[in-house]
Amino acid sequence: MMVKAVDYLEEDPVLTVVKQPRSANRAWQRFRRHRLAMFGVFMIVLLVLATAVGPHLIPFDDLFIDIRNRFAPPLSGAHVLGTDPLGRDLAARLLMAGRISLTVGFAAMVISTIIGTVIGVVAGFYGRIVGTILMRFVDAILCFPTIFLVLALAALIKPSVVTITLIIAATGWMEVARVVESQIRTLRERDFATAALMMGASDRYIMFRELIPNAIGPIVVAATLCIARAILMEAYVSFLGYGIQPPAASWGNMLNNAQQYLGSAPWLAIFPGLMITLAVTSFNFIGDGLRDALDARLDVS
Amino acid sequence: MAADMDASSVLDVRNLAVSFRTDRGEVPAVHDVSFTVKPGETLALVGESGSGKSVTSLAVMRLTPPAPQASLTGSILFRGRDGQVRDLATLAEHEMQAMRGNEISMIFQEPMTSLNPVHRIGDQIAEAVRYHRKVDRQAALDRAEELLVLVGIPEPRKRLKSYPHHLSGGMRQRVMIAMALACDPSVLIADEPTTALDVTVQAQILELLKELQERTGMAVVFITHNLGVVAEIADRVMVMYAGRIVERGGVVPLLKHPLMPYTHGLLRSVPRLELAAFGQAKLEAIRGNVPDPTRMPQGCSFHPRCDHAELGRCDRTIPILEEAEADHLVRCHRWRAIASVEA
Amino acid sequence: MARFIFGRVVQSLILLCLVSMIGFAVLHLAPGGPLAQFALVPGMSQADIARIAAQMGLDRPLPIQYWEWFTRLLLGDWGNSYRDSQPVLSVIGSRLGATLQLMVTATLIAIVLGVWIGVMGAIRRYSVFDYLGTIGAMIALSIPTFWFGLVMIYIFSVKLGWLPSGNRSTVGDGSFFDYAYHLIAPSIVLALVEVAVWSRYMRSSMLDVINQDFIRTARAKGLPERVVLFHHTMRNALLPMITLAGLELPVLLSGALVTETVFTWPGMGRLFLDSLGYRDYPVVMGILMFSAVLVLVGNLLADCFCAIADPRIRLD
Numbered sequence: 001m002m003v004k005a006v007d008y009l010e011e012d013p014v015l016t017v018v019k020q021p022r023s024a025n026r027a028w029q030r031f032r033r034h035r036l037a038m039f040g041v042f043m044i045v046l047l048v049l050a051t052a053v054g055p056h057l058i059p060f061d062d063l064f065i066d067i068r069n070r071f072a073p074p075l076s077g078a079h080v081l082g083t084d085p086l087g088r089d090l091a092a093r094l095l096m097a098g099r100i101s102l103t104v105g106f107a108a109m110v111i112s113t114i115i116g117t118v119i120g121v122v123a124g125f126y127g128r129i130v131g132t133i134l135m136r137f138v139d140a141i142l143c144f145p146t147i148f149l150v151l152a153l154a155a156l157i158k159p160s161v162v163t164i165t166l167i168i169a170a171t172g173w174m175e176v177a178r179v180v181e182s183q184i185r186t187l188r189e190r191d192f193a194t195a196a197l198m199m200g201a202s203d204r205y206i207m208f209r210e211l212i213p214n215a216i217g218p219i220v221v222a223a224t225l226c227i228a229r230a231i232l233m234e235a236y237v238s239f240l241g242y243g244i245q246p247p248a249a250s251w252g253n254m255l256n257n258a259q260q261y262l263g264s265a266p267w268l269a270i271f272p273g274l275m276i277t278l279a280v281t282s283f284n285f286i287g288d289g290l291r292d293a294l295d296a297r298l299d300v301s
Numbered sequence: 302m303a304a305d306m307d308a309s310s311v312l313d314v315r316n317l318a319v320s321f322r323t324d325r326g327e328v329p330a331v332h333d334v335s336f337t338v339k340p341g342e343t344l345a346l347v348g349e350s351g352s353g354k355s356v357t358s359l360a361v362m363r364l365t366p367p368a369p370q371a372s373l374t375g376s377i378l379f380r381g382r383d384g385q386v387r388d389l390a391t392l393a394e395h396e397m398q399a400m401r402g403n404e405i406s407m408i409f410q411e412p413m414t415s416l417n418p419v420h421r422i423g424d425q426i427a428e429a430v431r432y433h434r435k436v437d438r439q440a441a442l443d444r445a446e447e448l449l450v451l452v453g454i455p456e457p458r459k460r461l462k463s464y465p466h467h468l469s470g471g472m473r474q475r476v477m478i479a480m481a482l483a484c485d486p487s488v489l490i491a492d493e494p495t496t497a498l499d500v501t502v503q504a505q506i507l508e509l510l511k512e513l514q515e516r517t518g519m520a521v522v523f524i525t526h527n528l529g530v531v532a533e534i535a536d537r538v539m540v541m542y543a544g545r546i547v548e549r550g551g552v553v554p555l556l557k558h559p560l561m562p563y564t565h566g567l568l569r570s571v572p573r574l575e576l577a578a579f580g581q582a583k584l585e586a587i588r589g590n591v592p593d594p595t596r597m598p599q600g601c602s603f604h605p606r607c608d609h610a611e612l613g614r615c616d617r618t619i620p621i622l623e624e625a626e627a628d629h630l631v632r633c634h635r636w637r638a639i640a641s642v643e644a
Numbered sequence: 645m646a647r648f649i650f651g652r653v654v655q656s657l658i659l660l661c662l663v664s665m666i667g668f669a670v671l672h673l674a675p676g677g678p679l680a681q682f683a684l685v686p687g688m689s690q691a692d693i694a695r696i697a698a699q700m701g702l703d704r705p706l707p708i709q710y711w712e713w714f715t716r717l718l719l720g721d722w723g724n725s726y727r728d729s730q731p732v733l734s735v736i737g738s739r740l741g742a743t744l745q746l747m748v749t750a751t752l753i754a755i756v757l758g759v760w761i762g763v764m765g766a767i768r769r770y771s772v773f774d775y776l777g778t779i780g781a782m783i784a785l786s787i788p789t790f791w792f793g794l795v796m797i798y799i800f801s802v803k804l805g806w807l808p809s810g811n812r813s814t815v816g817d818g819s820f821f822d823y824a825y826h827l828i829a830p831s832i833v834l835a836l837v838e839v840a841v842w843s844r845y846m847r848s849s850m851l852d853v854i855n856q857d858f859i860r861t862a863r864a865k866g867l868p869e870r871v872v873l874f875h876h877t878m879r880n881a882l883l884p885m886i887t888l889a890g891l892e893l894p895v896l897l898s899g900a901l902v903t904e905t906v907f908t909w910p911g912m913g914r915l916f917l918d919s920l921g922y923r924d925y926p927v928v929m930g931i932l933m934f935s936a937v938l939v940l941v942g943n944l945l946a947d948c949f950c951a952i953a954d955p956r957i958r959l960d
Contacts, residue, residue: 362864402864402865464955477861
């Protein structure tokens, strides 16, 4: 459904690429030519601007309850996208919800990427026993269907924006770790790591100054797909009632009660879902474009 | 159809040209290649990798990618079993399918990867028989067993049920040969069939090919970069460089008195004892590299690597393929001058 | 093959130990731990909680607790539901059928459609079909399953009235057709993402095989293109798909939970959510562990099937 799905988009899951600054320019040119990715960038910029500025331009507050105007359909009056069962303006709520959904997605990505990178680097660099144990541990976590794990944790821990972000991050770093581990394992064999070793550099120096900068391409790709995953995951838990709690809105929890009004007020279900799909698709497109752009094998041909 | 073909030849390729469409435009791989092969004869196609020899052989089989990815011009006249001459270059795909593996077959360089790992070798051989001869499965398997005997595989009945990964490289190449010979083709194209094998196995496979050729009278087009192998099995030789024929002739004159500096270079770079007999035992590499097909040098494509290149001439015009002596062609501006110095 | 399977069984057992440790950690490391629910009960004093903890053996060192929990797990004693005191395993068992039915149907849809789209995309690479398939798959992977479910219900149940909006069957009607009728919408919803995944994998697997030397050999034999594609290419390209079926299990289970919620489908996923609502931790933990073990076993089976189907492993 979500989770690792983004991985399958590409023909070659493992990126065996060393990025040097020299080729950064060429990668950027390739990225610019990737139409889907540019569409994704455009949509994300638009969404971020809209959620940042939009709420100030809309004449309604997202929490203002107008009980006389309940269930106003879209385009029927002052409320462009209609109102919800409490008469709150749907457009205002969508934009405020976007702030939370995008922030949670972005923050969870940053944390996941950091955890995944550190674990991946350590596993890949030390290899053998430490590496095997860490990577088997990653395999074991991946045996748990993500939603079950996230829900169990969310039910045990008092939900708030911060804890939800942490839980999503804690269950989303494994793919990054896998990508980084396989990168580091191949990079470690290269000459420059050996050279640094010979010069008496410390392990930490080699890992963070020599290896990670050379694995940055795949990490960026994994991180982009990680945002997509995190936004979806937030939507799922919030929809199921264990994520962002009302009255704060997120795209997921706006759909929480939408099912019961499906017959009378379908717009309550349509718009938030469209926003999620749009945001996630955009990040997936960007990730796809980045993967193509940073794939140095294309430089050879 | 085009029937004005020399009565003694089975394959007559004329002005064959192949080019591929890439991101950087049309890239020519083979230009203006013409040659003929007679039944029972072995023509060796020699050149470094990138010389166009494999593309030439794939084009004859019409196994180059379909248009628009690749374009193929010229004619490939082939005399069928029924005596009719067809131009393979313009045959419809389904008619070509009826020829491939039937009247004209091919074996490849990599026996380790050229067999389908999930099918039994018996079935893989029988398949060719079933599609071309319209016989039932059992008859086809019987024929497969016969073929395994022919190519010298021990315990043929048992081997029919083996999978490719059970066989060594040499055995797999024998299976490939059996498959190619399944329908008694009149032309066999062998694309570096021994390159990937151990030296002792190479000799066995060459011996087998010679013996099978004697028995069946088929023509063989043998592609190789190894002049030692050429000396051993070829009747005639065609040397290719950068997609063009640069020298063509009988094996003895060509190896004894090569006219093109490139052929000289090739001979000098082969460390084989057989060549001592031709007085070519010194070992040297040709300097430089095969040119990038997208950035071909002006004039003779070999001139940047050639010791005899004459500025103002060799780097201006492409030399024509001219007849130096009877049945010995060379493409070089300076072959006369070089020959007189060497003599 | 025996050696291969033995190796995979040993690997799976090691993984099972790690999985159980993670499950135990989830149970204990969350603030409040297994006793969190009692703290919410009014009138429960600190002393009462300590007494319960002692009764449940929760005052002993963690490794000992883990060992006891793990051995009981292996023996099939997964505790009792707080809600109705039934053994956890039998509670799960009563819901498993509905979930499996949904998952199997969705997987079949995904295999048929996904393989078809993938094969066509690979054969006509860079065609309009291929392009639409690629973009379609990316969008399908981005649509939240529950929202797709809502849209399906809105269109096919609310507006058109063609399909039921939920449940596994109509009350009082237990016929095969009634069950099948109820299965249509939820299995399509669950299949959406899987179709995308299968088509992407199949496409790249086909392209891998199509460039192999033995495909050129097959063409050189003069086989019709249809035979080259189906007998030689697809046969090889399908082998890695067996492993994919195993790898997709966790995704499928997650999807099933959401789909069951939207369609009020009486399966394991809904049971999990209901149990969360009742704070019925033995069942929650039971389902969490059960789903992980299901994934583990599924992957092991997939690898074994792959070994049987691939002569390179089978005959070694």
